[in-house]
Ligand code: HEC
């Protein structure tokens with residue numbers, strides 16, 4: 001009798017267990033059941049952005065030993081602009097850490113002996129005081145060790161939380177830790193790590209030299225730079241991330257802040273899946289722009305269907321084009337003309353608005369458009385310059401910038417550009433546009449400048465303006481010279 005009483009609940013228990021594993025089996029999509037017991041030990045392999053450690057294939061939690069070193073280093077924030085970054089792993093953002101739900105993480109935080117500051121680490125994946133910060137305060141030349149169990153899966157930001165916290169974060173101390181759910185994430189072809197953040201420098205965007213941190217700008221939330229992966233060109237040109245047509249891509253996106261929220265968008269692509277705020281559930285399909293909070297993350301997945309360069313931006317768009325928040329994903333492979341045709345034709349369009357609309361006339365005049373009067377009379381250099389200035393402001397400036405210095409890797413400079421030595425080539429560039437590879441002052445560009453719909457006098461005016469500004473050689477481009485190059 002007694003025996004029966006004890007066996008009965010056990011049997012019931014076994015039945016329930018069986019039912020649970022049967023129910024969950026199809027969702028996990030793998031035949032190996034996941035053990036919950038921690039066994040074995042391994043040392044985590046960490047990666048620098050934009051790379052991500054490989055998916056974890058083991059079917060049991062383990063003890064994972066993580067070694068991460070803080071150091072203070074001078075590196076380029078932008079072309080010709082240096083900054084003293086405080087880092088996790090020698091670069092910004094910090095190294096990517098990948099563990100699995102249920103893992104027991106033994107964390108070794110090392111502070112390089114050359115550091116001037118103590119540092120610690122707050123991992124948002126940790127359940128416990130300060131996310132680990134309370135146990136990891138580490139002076140230069142020391143190490144701290146603490147352990148935590150990765151109870152919750154998800155994509156988490158980690159950062160330094162040593163006072164003054166704002167300063168440690170503003171100087172680059174953040175990164176991502178992925179706690180894979182025990183069933184793993186769905187298989188994709190490529191995974192990349194992209195982390196946005198801002199920098200508050202004394203000099204405005206592009207001012208060269210070693211730039212100190214500016215406390216007032218940080219408090220006012222007025223950054224000079226908003227970047228992906230720690231510098232303006234980190235995902236541009238030869239450093240662009242790559243994919244092939246037909247592949248599924250997963251981006252682990254983080255935002256170190258310290259202040260701004262990112263409206264993360266990929267120009268020319270739609271996110272098939274979004275794991276909102278870096279949680280483990282796909283909570284949206286077919287998303288154009290996903291919000292990434294400061295100190296937060298997002299995971300997006302998409303299939304690339306056609307070749308070309310996709311542009312990663314913060315869609316708070318002046319950050320992208322004027323503060324650096326721009327990156328590239330280059331997709332190679334065969335065209336699919338049904339999904340995207342490319343330009344099919346170009347034809348003359350005469351406009352549907354009334355050409356006598358006073359607003360239209362005013363805008364035309366203001367933009368420096370030539371009039372019949374102008375194109376017949378001989379204009380003085382001053383008149384050319386005035387007209388050219390209007391034209392430059394209304395068109396060229398959008399790409400080549402107010403100071404004529406262009407944007408690194410995207411728009412070449414007109415300021416002291418060696419390209420301008422060849423006047424005929426320069427005139428043709430404005431008349432006919434320019435595309436394909438071009439080298440300006442030793443730097444490679446491969447972009448498109450559309451032809452400018454200017455007549456001879458306008459072209460002469462804007463180029464005279466360019467030649468007499470931005471530290472260029474001076475001189476006059478005459479409308480006769482333009483006419484000769486038009487053909
Ligand atoms: C929509 C953006 C855009 C606009 C507007 C634009 N450009 Fe460009 N420009 C470019 C790009 C991009 C290139 C480089 C093309 C390449 O990579 O093949 C370029 C190249 C040039 C070059 C040769 C390279 C160099 O830097 O010296 C000149 C000269 C030039 N542009 C002048 C002008 C002038 C003058 C205007 C205004 C009338 C203008 N551009 C308007 C984008 C633009």
Ligand SMILES: [Cu+2]
Pocket residue numbers: 086117118119120160161162168173
């Ligand atoms: Cu720190």
